[in-house]
Amino acid sequence: MQLVTLIAATVLATALLLLPPSTRAATRPGQWVTVRPPCPIACGLRSPRxxxxxxxxxxxxxxxxxxxxxxxxxxxxxxxxxxxxxxxxxxxxxxxxxxxxxxxCQRECTIRPVVCKRSSPHGEICARSLDGRLCKLVANQCQLRNKNCHTQPRNNWLPTDRRRCAGMQLTDNDMPCVSLPTQVTIRPVLPPTPGRA
Structure with a gap:
C-alpha cells in the first residue's frame, strides 16, 4: 500500500513539474495549485492571425x-x-x-434583402457614396448591408460622419452630403528675435 502511494505521489509531482511556470503557483511551502493562464498555452509565434x-x-x-x-x-x-x-x-x-x-466588416450578400430589426436612433448611420457626393441615413448596419448588396452599384456606401446627414430622415432618398466646416489653424505672428549686440 505504501509503495502504491509513493508511486502515485511521484507521478503527480512529475506532472506538476512538466506544467509551464505560468500554470503553477505556490500557496504554502510544499503545496501547489494549478492556475489557469489568461491565454491558451498553444498561442505563440506560429499561431495564425x-x-x-x-x-x-x-x-x-x-x-x-x-x-x-x-x-x-x-x-x-x-x-x-x-x-x-x-x-x-x-x-x-x-x-x-x-x-x-x-x-x-465585409459581410457576404444575401440573395434577397434582409428584413432588418428596429433599432434606436442612436444606431442610425450616415452612409456616403464612394464618390463622396451623395449621403443616405440608414437605421443600422443591417440596412446599410442591404443597400450595398441590393442597389446599384454594389458596395458603393460606407459609414461617414453623422453630421453629413444633418436634417435627413430615414425615409429620404439619396441626397447631397452636408459639407462639414473646414478647420482653419491660425498661427500667431511672433516678433522677430532680436539679434545679439
Whole structure:
C-alpha cells in the first residue's frame, strides 16, 4: 500500500513539474495549485492571425487569439467594445494589423434583402457614396448591408460622419452630403528675435 502511494505521489509531482511556470503557483511551502493562464498555452509565434469583430460591425486583425482574449480582459468593466472571433472574410476591407487599421466588416450578400430589426436612433448611420457626393441615413448596419448588396452599384456606401446627414430622415432618398466646416489653424505672428549686440 505504501509503495502504491509513493508511486502515485511521484507521478503527480512529475506532472506538476512538466506544467509551464505560468500554470503553477505556490500557496504554502510544499503545496501547489494549478492556475489557469489568461491565454491558451498553444498561442505563440506560429499561431495564425485572426479576424475579430464587435457587435456594431467593426473589424480588426489580431496577431492571434491570445491578443484578442487579452484585449477583452483589459477592457472588462469599461465602455470599450468586446471583440469576438469571426471568419477571415469579414476582414477583407481591413488593410493591416492593430487598432489603427480597424474598418467596417465585409459581410457576404444575401440573395434577397434582409428584413432588418428596429433599432434606436442612436444606431442610425450616415452612409456616403464612394464618390463622396451623395449621403443616405440608414437605421443600422443591417440596412446599410442591404443597400450595398441590393442597389446599384454594389458596395458603393460606407459609414461617414453623422453630421453629413444633418436634417435627413430615414425615409429620404439619396441626397447631397452636408459639407462639414473646414478647420482653419491660425498661427500667431511672433516678433522677430532680436539679434545679439
Amino acid at each position: 485572426i479576424c475579430g469583430r464587435t457587435w456594431s460591425g467593426m473589424c480588426r486583425r489580431f496577431s492571434n487569439i491570445c491578443e484578442l482574449i487579452t484585449l477583452n480582459l483589459q477592457n472588462r468593466g469599461s465602455s470599450s467594445p468586446r471583440w469576438i472571433h469571426t471568419p477571415e472574410t469579414d476582414c477583407r476591407r481591413v488593410p493591416g494589423m492593430g487598432a489603427a487599421n480597424e474598418f467596417w
